[in-house]
Amino acid sequence: xxxxxxxxxxxxxxxxxxxxxxxxxxxxxxxxxxxxxxxxxxxxxxxxxxxxxxxxxxxxxxxxxxxxxxxxxxxxxxxxxxxxxxxxxxxxxxxxxxxxxxxxxxxxxxxxxxxxxxxxxxxxx
Numbered sequence: 493x494x495x496x497x498x499x500x501x502x503x504x505x506x507x508x509x510x511x512x513x514x515x516x517x518x519x520x521x522x523x524x525x526x527x528x529x530x531x532x533x534x535x536x537x538x539x540x541x542x543x544x545x546x547x548x549x550x551x552x553x554x555x556x557x558x559x560x561x562x563x564x565x566x567x568x569x570x571x572x573x574x575x576x577x578x579x580x581x582x583x584x585x586x587x588x589x590x591x592x593x594x595x596x597x598x599x600x601x602x603x604x605x606x607x608x609x610x611x612x613x614x615x616x617x
Contacts, residue, residue, distance in 0.1 A: 501611030514588030
């Protein structure tokens, strides 16, 4: 069974940095796109960004562009989300997700078929 697991969440102050990691078991990311989403209670889940594993090319939502970076580790088969200059509005549960490369729009949830359980990120002001 394929599973994704996020780690690295926590409580930080505004302006700090945090690094999340997404590890896969039961599959590799070789033929996948891996995305990061976040969700605040009562709101829809929103895209943070995604990375094409083979090319290593990443794309970001405007709200995090220039502050967040997605990268991959071919050896560990993990995808990381480096978050810098965190703001209170970045507070959310963060999820990683994987989808096949033939997905239609990786800014949307329905292009991903495997999800992690989420990790809480809280940024205090």
